[in-house]
Amino acid sequence: MTWTRKDLLTISELSVEEIELILTTAESLKEVGGRDIKKVPALRGKTVVNLFFEPSTRTRTSFELAAKRLSADVINFSPSTSSVVKGETLIDTARNIESMQADIIVLRHSSPGAADHLARFVHSSVINAGDGWHEHPTQALLDVFTIKEKKKQIKGLTIVIVGDVAHSRVARSNIAALTKLGAEVRVVAPPTMLPLFLESLGVKVFYQFEKALDGADVVMMLRLQRERLGRALLPSTREYAKLFCLNSERLKLAKPEAIVMHPGPLNRGVEISPTVADSSAAVILDQVTNGVSVRMALMYLLSGAT
Amino acid sequence: MSSSFQERQLMDAQEVSRALSRISHEILERNKGSQDLALIGIRTGGVYLGQRLVTRLQQIEQREIPFGELDITLYRDDLSIRKDQPEIRKTLIPFNISDLKVVLVDDVLFTGRTIRAALDGLMDLGRPAEIQLAVLVDRGHRQLPIRANYVGKSIPTAREENVQVFFEEVGQVDRVSIITGSHDQ
Numbered sequence: 001m002t003w004t005r006k007d008l009l010t011i012s013e014l015s016v017e018e019i020e021l022i023l024t025t026a027e028s029l030k031e032v033g034g035r036d037i038k039k040v041p042a043l044r045g046k047t048v049v050n051l052f053f054e055p056s057t058r059t060r061t062s063f064e065l066a067a068k069r070l071s072a073d074v075i076n077f078s079p080s081t082s083s084v085v086k087g088e089t090l091i092d093t094a095r096n097i098e099s100m101q102a103d104i105i106v107l108r109h110s111s112p113g114a115a116d117h118l119a120r121f122v123h124s125s126v127i128n129a130g131d132g133w134h135e136h137p138t139q140a141l142l143d144v145f146t147i148k149e150k151k152k153q154i155k156g157l158t159i160v161i162v163g164d165v166a167h168s169r170v171a172r173s174n175i176a177a178l179t180k181l182g183a184e185v186r187v188v189a190p191p192t193m194l195p196l197f198l199e200s201l202g203v204k205v206f207y208q209f210e211k212a213l214d215g216a217d218v219v220m221m222l223r224l225q226r227e228r229l230g231r232a233l234l235p236s237t238r239e240y241a242k243l244f245c246l247n248s249e250r251l252k253l254a255k256p257e258a259i260v261m262h263p264g265p266l267n268r269g270v271e272i273s274p275t276v277a278d279s280s281a282a283v284i285l286d287q288v289t290n291g292v293s294v295r296m297a298l299m300y301l302l303s304g305a306t
Numbered sequence: 307m308s309s310s311f312q313e314r315q316l317m318d319a320q321e322v323s324r325a326l327s328r329i330s331h332e333i334l335e336r337n338k339g340s341q342d343l344a345l346i347g348i349r350t351g352g353v354y355l356g357q358r359l360v361t362r363l364q365q366i367e368q369r370e371i372p373f374g375e376l377d378i379t380l381y382r383d384d385l386s387i388r389k390d391q392p393e394i395r396k397t398l399i400p401f402n403i404s405d406l407k408v409v410l411v412d413d414v415l416f417t418g419r420t421i422r423a424a425l426d427g428l429m430d431l432g433r434p435a436e437i438q439l440a441v442l443v444d445r446g447h448r449q450l451p452i453r454a455n456y457v458g459k460s461i462p463t464a465r466e467e468n469v470q471v472f473f474e475e476v477g478q479v480d481r482v483s484i485i486t487g488s489h490d491q
Contacts, residue, residue, distance in 0.1 A: 002390045028377065028394040037430050040380040070380075297394075300380075304391030 003301040007119040007126040010135045011176040019177060023145055025297035026290070032069055033292060043070035046103040046303055050076045051094070052129070053109045058264055058288070059129050059138075063106045066295035072303075075102075090114065091121045098122045104299055107131070125302040127295075133167050138298065139263055140173035142291040144181065146283055147218055149290065150259050155182035160212045160254075161203075162244060163222030163271055164193040164233070170263045171222055175201050188212035189244065192233040209244050216254040220261045221246055224271050237270055247273040251281065259283045312486045316461055316469070319480035322442065325458030326355065329440055330362040332456050337407055342435065344372040344406045348424050349395050351413030352376075354473045355442055359411060372406070374399030381423035397427070404432035409456075413471040415441040418452035443482055445469050 001017045011019075032040055048067040050060050060076065067074045077097065088096075094105060104125045107115045112134035119126040130136040144154060151157055159178055165171040165187050178185050179202040187198060188206040198205050206212035213219065224240060234240050246260065260272070260282045268274045276282060317325070337343055340363060347356025353375045360373045377395040385391070410424055421439060428437060440456035445463040459482075463469060468485045472478035 004390075025394050028396045031397050032380075035431060040430065041426070042380040042385055045386060300394065301391055304385075304388060 003304060006302070007115070007128075008137055008298055008302065009116050009119060009126065009128045011137045011140050011173045011180075012135070014137075014177075014180075016180055019141070019144070019180065022141055022294065022297050022301065023148060025301060026141075026145055026293040029296045029300070030290070030293040032296070033289065038069055039071060040069065041071045042300055043067065043072035043303055046070075046072040047101060048072045048074050048104045048106065048299065049097050049100075049102040049124075050074065050106045050129075051097065051108070052077070053079050053090075053107075053114075054130065056108055056129070059108065059291075060106075062288070062291045063127075063129065063138075063295050066292050067104075067299060069292065070296055070299060072103075072299065075100075090118060094118050094122050094124075098124050104302060127298060127302065130169055133169055133172070135173045135176075136169040137173050138291070138295055139170045140177040141298075142287055142294040143170075143174055143220065143261060143263075144177050145290045145294050146261065146287050147259070149286070150283060151217060154178060157183045157217040158186065158215055159183045159218040159220060160186045160188060160216045161220045161222065162188050162209065162212070162246065164225055165189055165198065165222070166193050166195045167225060168222050174220065175203055179203065186212045186216070190234060190240070209250060210253055213250060213253040216258055218259055218261060219246060219251070219254055221271050223263065223265065224267055226267065226270075241270050245269070245271060245273055246276050248275050248279075251276055251279075261287060264288070314484045314486070315481055316443070316484060317459055317482035319474075322458070322480045322482065325442060326358050327362060329456045329458060330359050330366065333359070333363065333409055333438075333440065334366065336438070336455070340367040340369060340371055342406050343409065344374065344401065344403060345409045345411055346374040346376050346399065346403075346428070348410065348412045348420060349375060349377045351442075351471050351473065352411045354475045355413055355440075356411035359409075359440065372401045374401065374403075376410075376424055376427055378420060378423040378427050381427045383419060383423065399431060402432055403428060403434045405435050407436045407438070408434040409438045409440050411440045413442050414469050415439075415444045415452075415454050415457075416447055416469070418448045418450035421452050422450050442471060443469060 001021055050063055052060050064074050102124050106127045106129050108129040110132050112132035114131045115126050115128035128137055161171050175185055185203040187203050188209055262284045345356045345360050347353035360371050363371050375398045377397045379392050379394045438455040441454045442458040444457045444460045447465050470483055470485050472481050474480050
């Protein structure tokens, strides 16, 4: 199949074939990261602009590294040092960037739909690097890539997503990707963190961590977004840790060869115990490595369609 | 398959096999044996041919000869002008090519652009002592100053003709043909 999209905005809009094309392209590109000279000339002369309206180190660095490994030029743009503080709108900012001949704009923004909105106004390809609580498609793609690498296929796996699903773009994108690819997805969290009608996304809802873990192949932890605790979702962090921290005892309830994932940054001792985070079951650092390959794959595919 | 499809055969299975046997002997002759020798096939046709050459070389020399598979997509010179991106396949070279005598293997030598991309690709992976080129068919029409060290058969062709190599490995009878008309595989 050939890639025809100008942008990557959500997982929901992708077909299974498109997801698989991204994954196989990423698989081939992973080899570049293992070389002494980690650079190929595929995107020579292309310009990638990282436009991040929300703080991010991991994702921005990953995109930057991906672009550089493909020989593209990268510009990092953050609102605190830009004319956004002077009142410029998102579209005006983006049009200015586009006038500098940017081929790909990587956007992170706090408003859901920001990437979609931007993509309608610019000719450059837009990659959604997280839009509010909506989606974080590249995170889901790297998660799927990592699961596939460890478990060979997604179909038939039981995958548990644990934590604040309501406010998690990572969870939303992962649910879309994993259900499309035929996994059984379970979500578990305190009721305040699970949106109503969640079942309509094709997932099984649990409120008790132990029950959800039974027979799991993959345990995907979400970060407890402590900056949002002011919203009175929880009585306390301690209580959350008591009921939802993935520790060694709880992990035993999953399948013996189960893997543990986390999008980072980790709150050790809150949603994941240090023992589990540092155990051989944890594939957290593989996720980071694979993130670069997946983003390289996307930039490669998108740069043809522009 | 469409009806306007026509095939004119240039080499049959036996000719392909004999050419590969001759090339394996030429490789050993030129390199005075198989010391520090490695073969790398260019995807996809070059991989099948390279594997067959390695089998022959190993039979003659009674020793293991390193073999790798190279995908040149990321090094193509038309990526920035194409609308659709060609599929990237895996490069699998499980050994360090530095200081080895690398024989690059491809099925058809035409404009030379694939080989230019392959040379750049190899240079990014290390510093071979030497790179040689083996091809099953040289059909002329070079656009770059590139020449093969080992040639199965030189076949004069018209520029717009389509030379195809068919492989047993993908369920075909081994042969080299000129294909005319549109053909849907």
